[in-house]
Amino acid sequence: MSGKRILVVDDEKIVNLDIQATLKRLGYIIAGDAVSGPEAIDKSAAARPDLILMDIKLQGEMDGIEAANIIIKKYDIPIVFPLPFLMKRLLAGQSFPVLSVIC
Structure with missing residues (x-):
């Protein structure tokens, strides 16, 4: 088990849950999840994850880039904006080299 803690930020709950399940299966620890920019900021402060997987389009006025x-400025936590084809690979349980490099 890698022991790396990941915060998952995606406003589509089914996608969020699928990502969490896959990450757990790969040995990562889920530091939490969020569906909006402000929630992602709050949970980043509280959980201090090793990495954040963040969607660009989120609930509310703040998008993932602004969050x-x-x-990054407040907590210096690395953030990955997965591209759709990489997300499909992740959800299918295939390797996700970006995580391997960053973690």
Whole structure:
């Protein structure tokens, strides 16, 4: 088990849950999940994850890019914006080299 803690930020609950399940199966620890920018910022402060997987389109007025800028400036936590084809690979349980490099 890698022991790396990941915060999952995606406003589509089914996608969020699928990502969490896959990450757990791969040995990662889920530090939490969020569906909006402000929630992602709050949970980043509280959980201090090793990495954040963040969607660009989130609930509310703040998008993932704006939330990421705040999180990086305040907490210096690396953030990955997965591309759709990488998300499909992740959900299918295939390797996700970006995680291997960053973690």
